[in-house]
Amino acid sequence: MQGKKEYQEKLFAHFQLSERMPRENFYRRLKGAVDLDFLYPLTKCYYGDSGQKSIDPVVFFKLCLVGYLENIISDRRLIAHCSLRLDILYFIGYGIDEELPNTVPDIDSLFLPLPYQNP
Numbered sequence: 001m002q003g004k005k006e007y008q009e010k011l012f013a014h015f016q017l018s019e020r021m022p023r024e025n026f027y028r029r030l031k032g033a034v035d036l037d038f039l040y041p042l043t044k045c046y047y048g049d050s051g052q053k054s055i056d057p058v059v060f061f062k063l064c065l066v067g068y069l070e071n072i073i074s075d076r077r078l079i080a081h082c083s084l085r086l087d088i089l090y091f092i093g094y095g096i097d098e099e100l101p102n103t104v105p106d107i108d109s110l111f112l113p114l115p116y117q118n119p
Contacts, residue, residue, distance in 0.1 A: 017090040027066075027091035036061055055101050062092045 021028050036058045043057040063078060066088055072078045079100050082088045086096070094100060 015096065017086055017096065021087050021090060025087050027087040031091045059092050059094075059101070066091070 018028075039057045039061060047054065063082065066082060067073065067075075067078045070078075070081060072081055079102065082092065083100050089096060092100075
């Protein structure tokens with residue numbers, strides 16, 4: 001008798017990203033090797049005391065690092081790519097049910113234009 005798999009959304013599921021990734025995964029090893037907590041005191045002076053909360057500076061740095069490592073230059077494409085990869089979600093500290101920041105500050109605007117670029 002032929003069976004047919006019927007998909008049904010589960011209201012509650014026990015799911016841990018760390019259990020779904022091999023121990024030798026690059027982003028898993030990178031998360032264990034790099035501690036970026038030193039960024040909090042270094043960036044505190046650039047944040048105001050009021051207003052809307054910004055992206056966590058460690059998450060922002062990790063997103064920039066993933067963009068560099070994965071050769072993704074579009075901010076929107078980077079967010080879309082990260083939301084599909086479980087290992088990257090684990091690396092940046094997001095769960096599968098958490099929405100990534102929908103806007104990442106334009107990375108290019110953080111740096112001065114190069115001489116061959118138009119301002």
